[in-house]
Structures are given as structure tokens and as C-alpha cells.
Amino acid sequence: MNSAQVDAYLRRIGVDHPAWPTVDVLRELHLRHLQTVPFENLSIHLGEEIVLEEKRLLDKIVGAHRGGFCYELNGAFGALLGALGFDVTLLAGRVYGEDGRLGVPYDHLVLWVRTVDGGDWLADVGFGAHSHYPLAVGERGEQVDPAGVFRVVEARADPAGVRGGGDSAEFGDLDVLRDGRPRYRLEVRPRVLGDFVVGAWWNSTSPASHFVRSLVCSRVTEDGGRITLSGGRLTVTSPDGRKEVADLVGDEEVLETYRDRFGIELDRVPTVAGAGQDG
Known part of the structure; x- marks a missing residue:
């Protein structure tokens, strides 16, 4: 990334250019990214190509003011952090399903970030509802975050409380x-x-992928809650977990909500093939 691209990215998330790549800066960048760049899979349902190249990711997220899913969001965020002087390593993950089994290889992309004032952190702005702040890699106890209580632990073949591990x-x-x-x-x-x-291709094309079967556009709100548009259903979750759900009426209201609530300008409503608008 050149300096103009860095400046444009920082304007996109509403952050001044930091002096040093410290943990406090990382925390601010992480939260602001979650608040301003939606987690969304709209490209899949608009017939748009998903290309994992730095320029294409920046064109989409910064230039077109869009969001994306993990490969796009963490891929672009990792490029920004690297340009700001952070030591960034990309890690591959496999997501646990509802049945407790792991998904396909390269199912998720996460960033391992090292700051100049010490410490290693897991940064993840591409997992939907997840931690608002980076997680300490070396901390094995509970890490309290506005989104819940997190732990980072050594993996086992059958983690406690997981059905059907192995x-x-x-x-x-x-x-x-x-x-x-x-x-x-x-x-x-x-x-x-x-x-x-390959992971991005599978998640964007396979009938077994939940990204293919449903629509989502979601971001953290300024008060620490969350707002999510799933097809034609808008859900606003308060910081204490209370939900307000509204079914939108007509394409115009859906497009208006994408624009006003997520900053996304679309010329047509994305729909799941063979499904209703609620996805």
C-alpha cells in the first residue's frame, strides 16, 4: 500500500494516522473497522467476482465503500496494519459448526499482529459477531470483551463441551x-x-456453504451493539443483548437501509437464488 492508499483507508474507518504501531492503536483500528466496514456476503448474491488481491480488496472496501467476508476484510486490514508498521502474519483457521465439527481447511483467515510495545495479538475483523478488540495470543485465561468472554487455548482433539469432536x-x-x-x-x-x-471459492460457491444459502450485512454500532440486515429483515441488538426486529417492505426500503445504515450504495437488491428475500 502506498501512502495515498493508507490515508484513504484511514479516512474510510475514521482514524487519524497513528504515530506508532502500538497496542492502543491496534485496539482503536480494530474497533473502528468493525463499526464502519460491514461484514457482508452481498457479492455472492450480486454475481460479483471475489478476488483476493490487495488492490482489488482496497478498490472494493475503500474505493467502493463496501464490506466483505473474512478473506476480504482481514486481508485488507492486514495490508493496512503492515503499512502502518505492525508485524502481521496471516493464519488459516477452520470454523466449528453447530454440531461441533470443524469446517473445511482455509475456512477462515485471522491476523497474528505484533506491536512495538510488546505482545502478540489475534486481530479478526471478519468473523461477524466476534470480539470488539484483539485477543492476546499468550493469555490462557478469560479475556473479557464487550462481545463476550473469550479464551485462546491450545487445541485438543476433542475440546471440552464440543459434541462430535475427534x-x-x-x-x-x-x-x-x-x-x-x-x-x-x-x-x-x-x-x-x-x-x-480455494477457501474463498468454496465458501462463495458451494451449496454447503452458509454464505451461499443466506444473506448477511452486519456491523458493530457506536454504542457497542450490532445492526444486521439479513435479506429483508433488520435486527438491531443493544449492548445488553435486547433485539428489535423489523421486516422491511419492498426493494426501495431495503436499498435505503443498505445506504443509510451501512453506507452501501446498490442499484439492485441482492437475493438468494431459489429463496425469498429473508434469505
């Missing part, structure tokens, strides 16, 4: 838990963005 864990792999439930497993070995092309 997936082997290699030495050094980590499980990330939220409120006692494993969310994903990380392979602690460096990757490059191109390694995730």
Missing part, C-alpha cells in the same frame, strides 16, 4: 472460544493471501 490437532494449533464455546481453530504457521483462494 478432529486431530497439530502441535501449536489454537482454539478460540467465546463464552465457553469453541468458535474456530487456528493453524499457527504463516500463510499468504493466495493460500486462501
